[in-house]
Amino acid sequence: MIGFDADDTLWRSQDYFDDAQAEFERIVGGYVDLADVRVLDALYAVETANIAVFGYGVKGMALSMVESATQITGGRIAALDLHRIVEMAKGLLRHPVKLLPGIRKAVEAVAVEFDVVLITKGDLFHQEAKVRESGLSDLFRRIEIVSEKDPPTYARLLAEFGIDAGQFLMIGNSLRSDIAPVLALGGWGVHMPYRTTWAHETAAEIPTDQDQAPRMRVVAAPDALPAAVDALAVCARTPREA
Ligand SMILES: [Mg+2]
Numbered sequence: 001m002i003g004f005d006a007d008d009t010l011w012r013s014q015d016y017f018d019d020a021q022a023e024f025e026r027i028v029g030g031y032v033d034l035a036d037v038r039v040l041d042a043l044y045a046v047e048t049a050n051i052a053v054f055g056y057g058v059k060g061m062a063l064s065m066v067e068s069a070t071q072i073t074g075g076r077i078a079a080l081d082l083h084r085i086v087e088m089a090k091g092l093l094r095h096p097v098k099l100l101p102g103i104r105k106a107v108e109a110v111a112v113e114f115d116v117v118l119i120t121k122g123d124l125f126h127q128e129a130k131v132r133e134s135g136l137s138d139l140f141r142r143i144e145i146v147s148e149k150d151p152p153t154y155a156r157l158l159a160e161f162g163i164d165a166g167q168f169l170m171i172g173n174s175l176r177s178d179i180a181p182v183l184a185l186g187g188w189g190v191h192m193p194y195r196t197t198w199a200h201e202t203a204a205e206i207p208t209d210q211d212q213a214p215r216m217r218v219v220a221a222p223d224a225l226p227a228a229v230d231a232l233a234v235c236a237r238t239p240r241e242a
Pocket of ligand 1 (some may be wrong): 005006007008011172173174
């Protein structure tokens with residue numbers, strides 16, 4: 001079985017968050033000297049602390065921006081500027097889904113030989129809307145929207161799918177959410193980095209020892225996915241020598 005991540009694996013996502021962060025910096029820059037205050041570092045600290053409270057996604061980002069703007073400006077931020085942050089979040093929730101070039105063909109090719117499932121995290125409402133709008137939902141046997149992509153979550157999903165980790169391969173742009181937890185369980189991974197990644201998603205421990213490294217491949221673009229999946233499937237079917 002092959003799992004696909006969604007944001008920045010099937011469709012563009014982080015670009016919109018990067019734009020929102022740049023806009024946030026401009027808004028806060030009206031109150032403080034950007035040369036003195038590391039605005040985006042302060043925002044990231046608030047966002048990270050809030051993940052356990054809000055979960056992932058645009059709505060949590062917006063609330064963290066409001067909190068961070070209030071802190072950075074010492075409470076001087078105007079209501080109209082807070083409103084700009086809320087409007088920015090609404091824009092993010094409504095942006096059209098833009099598939100990565102070649103991804104439909106790649107998912108279709110992988111789905112010929114394997115069961116494919118979609119595993120994504122973030123706002124339930126937003127993720128459901130994007131899946132619907134993507135036109136890809138028919139290709140997936142199951143669509144799982146989860147609050148965190150960690151080993152316990154993957155273990156629970158694999159139990160529901162009725163397969164062992166060794167029969168599962170995850171494809172995604174995030175080492176932290178898509179690759180590391182699946183490798184840790186004994187599964188397989190194909191990492192397809194996106195050109196921009198939220199700092200939170202790059203922090204991951206990837207095993208580099210002889211035993212684990214061959215369980216992962218890295219590809220640059222969707223058209224290389226089917227071959228990478230096939231290569232790892234051959235490894236999975238070949239008994240390892242002691
Ligand atoms: Mg992703």
